[in-house]
Amino acid sequence: MITMxxxxxxxxxxxxNAGFGEAVKSLFHREYETIHxxxxxxxxxxxxxxxxxxxxxxxxxxxxxxxxSGILTPDGGTVLVDGRVPYKDRIRHVKEIGVVFGxxxxxxxxxxxxxxxxxxKDIYSISPQSYKQxxxxxxxxxxxxxxLRSPTRQLSLGQRMRCELAASLLHDPKILFLDEPTIGLDAxxxxxxxxxxxxxxxxHGTTVLLTTHDMQDIEALSDRIILIGKGEILMDGTLxxxxxxxxxxxxxxxxxxxxxxx
Amino acid sequence: MKxxxxxxxxxxxxxxxxxxxxxxxxxxxxxxxxxxxxxxFMMVLGQFFVSFSVFLGIYFMFQRFHSVKGYSYxxxxxxxxxxxxxFSLAEMTARGFDSFSSMVRTGSFDQVLVRxxxxxxxxxxxxxxxxxxxxxxxxxxxxxxAIPRCGVDWNFAKAVTLLFMxxxxxxLFSGIFMIYAAFCFFTLEGLEFMNVFTDGAKEHGxxxxxxxxxxxxxxxxxxxxYALVQYYPLCYVIGKSDxxxxxxxxxxAILFLIPSYLxxxxxxxxxxxxxx
Numbered sequence: 001m002i003t004m005x006x007x008x009x010x011x012x013x014x015x016x017n018a019g020f021g022e023a024v025k026s027l028f029h030r031e032y033e034t035i036h037x038x039x040x041x042x043x044x045x046x047x048x049x050x051x052x053x054x055x056x057x058x059x060x061x062x063x064x065x066x067x068x069s070g071i072l073t074p075d076g077g078t079v080l081v082d083g084r085v086p087y088k089d090r091i092r093h094v095k096e097i098g099v100v101f102g103x104x105x106x107x108x109x110x111x112x113x114x115x116x117x118x119x120x121k122d123i124y125s126i127s128p129q130s131y132k133q134x135x136x137x138x139x140x141x142x143x144x145x146x147x148l149r150s151p152t153r154q155l156s157l158g159q160r161m162r163c164e165l166a167a168s169l170l171h172d173p174k175i176l177f178l179d180e181p182t183i184g185l186d187a188x189x190x191x192x193x194x195x196x197x198x199x200x201x202x203x204h205g206t207t208v209l210l211t212t213h214d215m216q217d218i219e220a221l222s223d224r225i226i227l228i229g230k231g232e233i234l235m236d237g238t239l240x241x242x243x244x245x246x247x248x249x250x251x252x253x254x255x256x257x258x259x260x261x262x
Numbered sequence: 263m264k265x266x267x268x269x270x271x272x273x274x275x276x277x278x279x280x281x282x283x284x285x286x287x288x289x290x291x292x293x294x295x296x297x298x299x300x301x302x303f304m305m306v307l308g309q310f311f312v313s314f315s316v317f318l319g320i321y322f323m324f325q326r327f328h329s330v331k332g333y334s335y336x337x338x339x340x341x342x343x344x345x346x347x348x349f350s351l352a353e354m355t356a357r358g359f360d361s362f363s364s365m366v367r368t369g370s371f372d373q374v375l376v377r378x379x380x381x382x383x384x385x386x387x388x389x390x391x392x393x394x395x396x397x398x399x400x401x402x403x404x405x406x407x408a409i410p411r412c413g414v415d416w417n418f419a420k421a422v423t424l425l426f427m428x429x430x431x432x433x434l435f436s437g438i439f440m441i442y443a444a445f446c447f448f449t450l451e452g453l454e455f456m457n458v459f460t461d462g463a464k465e466h467g468x469x470x471x472x473x474x475x476x477x478x479x480x481x482x483x484x485x486x487x488y489a490l491v492q493y494y495p496l497c498y499v500i501g502k503s504d505x506x507x508x509x510x511x512x513x514x515a516i517l518f519l520i521p522s523y524l525x526x527x528x529x530x531x532x533x534x535x536x537x538x
Contacts, residue, residue: 011534066535071375073531095378106373110294122278122286123377123384151297 007077052222098168102180124171158189178210229262287387309396336412342468343404348431362443430512437522447529
């Protein structure tokens with residue numbers, strides 16, 4: 001169970017105009033602007049739910065994921081994940097979650113994927129028998145057999161993403177946070193990733209919160225959608241709630257963004 | 263759907279020890295380095311010759327002057343070999359801190375924070391710079407040359423002092439690297455002026471610190487405790503002082519890790535990630 005209540009987070013960002021003179025000036029006197037990444041964000045996600053978290057760039061999606069995974073400390077509000085406060089109880093918390101940042105890799109670049117997995121086994125102190133079992137299952141479902149022995153740098157993006165998913169699930173977490181897991185993937189890889197996430201949710205009852213810009217992801221994966229814009233939750237409901245007639249999901253969401261002016 | 267994996271595996275309760283995990287990290291780093299064989303050997307060679315040129319500097323200096331403020335050539339070599347070894351050991355093991363600014367900027371520190379282990383251990387593990395054995399080799403050669411020739415009547419206490427110097431000095435430099443890294447939480451960039459305390463100290467540390475005057479000695483005793491791992495124990499080893507307290511002063515320098523760690527913790531709490 002994930003609960004966020006009136007969570008807010010703001011950043012201080014330095015600003016200056018273009019030009020060399022301005023750059024020099026900003027060395028001595030800097031103007032700051034406060035960006036409110038999250039404003040009173042509240043929602044609850046039950047066990048085993050799959051929730052799509054959508055919103056335009058800079059809406060606060062990543063900030064939310066980072067707060068929920070214990071990376072960032074919110075300025076205010078309460079966050080509880082299975083009774084833990086992520087940023088206060090980091091180590092105990094992250095044992096129970098899996099996180100994938102689509103834009104970053106958690107695998108070691110120069111060595112075969114299996115070596116990275118072996119290291120994760122030690123980081124999470126996974127017992128040999130559960131490691132073996134989990135690895136077998138993940139290899140099977142994600143079709144990793146041929147990939148495990150290649151260095152990460154030689155994998156295609158789609159292949160890498162499948163390995164990333166496996167890496168985040170080796171310790172069998174109950175909750176999975178996915179930050180843009182399908183970004184930049186080709187059609188086949190996208191389908192494979194979606195299919196896998198759905199299976200994982202069904203077989204293990206894993207709670208999944210995923211952010212994405214790909215509305216087909218949402219259509220294929222989640223019944224529930226949370227829409228965030230300019231740091232505020234604008235909508236929390238099902239796909240059917242927002243869909244009108246037979247417009248495509250992209251049109252629906254674009255319409256939604258426009259109507260909320262985000 | 264039938265689920266062949268529905269049986270939950272038993273969760274491991276025994277935590278992998280920090281040392282074992284660190285060894286694993288080292289193993290991975292070594293394997294990574296092996297991937298680029300040529301680059302690796304060139305780096306080792308380069309590291310060796312960088313320090314070798316410093317050695318040449320000392321050599322030619324003593325061709326002319328024979329002693330610097332009462333220290334003989336072989337004593338200075340002993341001093342330089344010690345500091346070079348300490349610095350290389352620290353740079354090899356604590357390289358993760360030295361290159362920490364890139365970890366903060368690229369956001370890979372986020373990855374560290376979502377793992378259930380201590381952050382320091384993971385940052386240390388992120389980079390183990392094996393190429394520094396080039397420098398160590400240079401230090402070792404100087405030890406081999408200077409130890410029998412520096413006129414020291416070696417006994418157990420003096421050997422232990424030298425060992426303590428190596429331990430204390432490695433800890434001290436690691437602490438400075440940690441502070442350097444912690445600054446990244448506030449500035450995102452590494453602060454180049456911090457190099458004065460690392461590379462600078464290694465370069466100046468080839469001479470016992472009192473060579474630079476009383477003020478530097480005070481600075482090195484009470485502020486950044488270089489003198490504890492270098493000047494005082496060295497005086498004991500080469501017989502300038504027979505205060506037995508000096509044997510243990512290098513171990514006192516290990517305490518420098520405490521403020522370093524506290525500053526690091528302070529930085530981690532201020533961490534505010536970057537990008538998406």
